[in-house]
Amino acid sequence: xxxxxxxxxxxxxxxxxxxxxxxxxxxxxxxxxxxxxxxxxxxxxxxxxxxxxxxxxxxxxxxxxxxxxxxxxxxxxxxxxxxxxxxxxxxxxxxxxxxxxxxxxxxxxxxxxxxxxxxxxxxxxxxxxxxxxxxxxxxxxxxxxxxxxxxxxxxxxxxxxxxxxxxxxxxxxxxxxxxxxxxxxxxxxxxxxxxxxxxxxxxxxxxxxxxxxxxxxxxxxxxxxxxxxxxxxxxxxxxxxxxxxxxxxxxxxxxxxxxxxxxxxxxxxxxxxxxxxxxxxxxxxxxxxxxxxxxxxxxxxxxxxxxxxxxxxxxxxxxxxxxxxx
Ligand SMILES: *[C@@H]1O[C@H](CO)[C@@H](O)[C@H](O)[C@H]1NC(C)=O
Ligand SMILES: *[C@@H]1O[C@H](CO)[C@@H](O)[C@H](O)[C@H]1NC(C)=O
Numbered sequence: 001x002x003x004x005x006x007x008x009x010x011x012x013x014x015x016x017x018x019x020x021x022x023x024x025x026x027x028x029x030x031x032x033x034x035x036x037x038x039x040x041x042x043x044x045x046x047x048x049x050x051x052x053x054x055x056x057x058x059x060x061x062x063x064x065x066x067x068x069x070x071x072x073x074x075x076x077x078x079x080x081x082x083x084x085x086x087x088x089x090x091x092x093x094x095x096x097x098x099x100x101x102x103x104x105x106x107x108x109x110x111x112x113x114x115x116x117x118x119x120x121x122x123x124x125x126x127x128x129x130x131x132x133x134x135x136x137x138x139x140x141x142x143x144x145x146x147x148x149x150x151x152x153x154x155x156x157x158x159x160x161x162x163x164x165x166x167x168x169x170x171x172x173x174x175x176x177x178x179x180x181x182x183x184x185x186x187x188x189x190x191x192x193x194x195x196x197x198x199x200x201x202x203x204x205x206x207x208x209x210x211x212x213x214x215x216x217x218x219x220x221x222x223x224x225x226x227x228x229x230x231x232x233x234x235x236x237x238x239x240x241x242x243x244x245x246x247x248x249x250x251x252x253x254x255x256x257x258x259x260x261x262x263x264x265x266x267x268x269x270x271x272x273x274x275x276x277x278x279x280x281x282x283x284x285x286x287x288x289x290x291x292x293x294x295x296x297x298x299x300x301x302x303x304x305x306x307x308x309x310x311x312x313x314x315x316x317x318x319x320x321x322x323x324x325x326x
Contacts, residue, residue, distance in 0.1 A: 050193050068097035070258070087133050088133060093311070097146070099150075103119055104154045111126060143196055147203045182223070206218050225256050226245065240298045254305075256304065287314075287319070292319075
């Protein structure tokens with residue numbers, strides 16, 4: 001596709017976005033959020049469970065498989081949006097790993113904004129407000145550990161991330177591996193129970209630009225993980241090879257499987273909404289379980305995170321349970 005066509009496509013997507021904003025059409029996520037508010041506080045009460053199960057209390061963080069929400073903040077029905085339900089609803093349904101893209105705000109360079117490649121195309125609000133939503137949820141759900149994986153597309157200085165975390169009030173929840181500030185070895189991670197009892201119930205990774213001497217709880221993603229290829233258009237999801245970091249070894253790293261299907265429209269890859277239920281099925285060809293078992297054969301252990309679009313479609317939580325042996 002030529003760059004002119006691509007630009008036209010982006011303008012079209014932008015116009016669609018504007019159209020929705022102007023008319024104020026509520027997204028499915030916003031409606032779901034309203035429906036969920038009344039039953040929000042019931043989940044927190046059960047004691048002696050860790051992320052919903054007693055068994056996780058004694059499991060090392062690095063030995064748990066988490067279903068993750070890819071581009072978790074891009075909620076709505078537009079072609080470039082990846083999720084149907086909002087952050088609170090994702091957490092309420094059991095998702096404990098949220099991935100999000102950050103960029104400079106177009107209006108104020110010092111503000112971090114959750115945007116899709118560009119803030120013209122898709123702007124899901126500030127990082128601070130996103131973190132505030134997660135903080136409120138952690139406040140209300142005291143036996144839960146949540147992981148955040150952020151990308152730093154505009155190479156924003158790490159201290160700006162640190163300030164944003166502090167301003168949102170979530171920084172006190174963030175786990176810092178003080179015994180090994182640069183990289184905690186894979187077999188030295190605390191258990192889910194230890195994270196909960198220490199009050200450090202948020203684990204944060206950033207793809208580029210970390211500096212633990214400045215912000216000790218924002219961890220370098222690629223010191224800890226490798227990832228399989230992303231923007232996959234092959235619905236069989238038959239590839240578990242290491243994509244990033246380039247040339248990395250699997251040994252000593254946790255790993256993230258990018259299990260979200262894209263469809264290529266005139267050279268622009270957009271989330272394949274139509275086949276989400278099949279992609280996110282627990283078992284079968286091209287399913288979560290299908291790709292995970294290919295990866296498990298290759299690396300002799302289950303994935304640590306499996307990133308999905310449209311987490312509410314298919315059978316994500318059953319897949320997560322079964323990968324953890326339940
Ligand atoms: C599998 O993924 C790796 C990493 O992204 C890539 O280099 C390789 O070409 C892929 N293999 C196939 C058959 O697509
Ligand atoms: C956790 O450990 C069990 C037992 O060794 C293993 O089968 C499983 O794949 C591990 N899961 C992860 C995510 O490391």
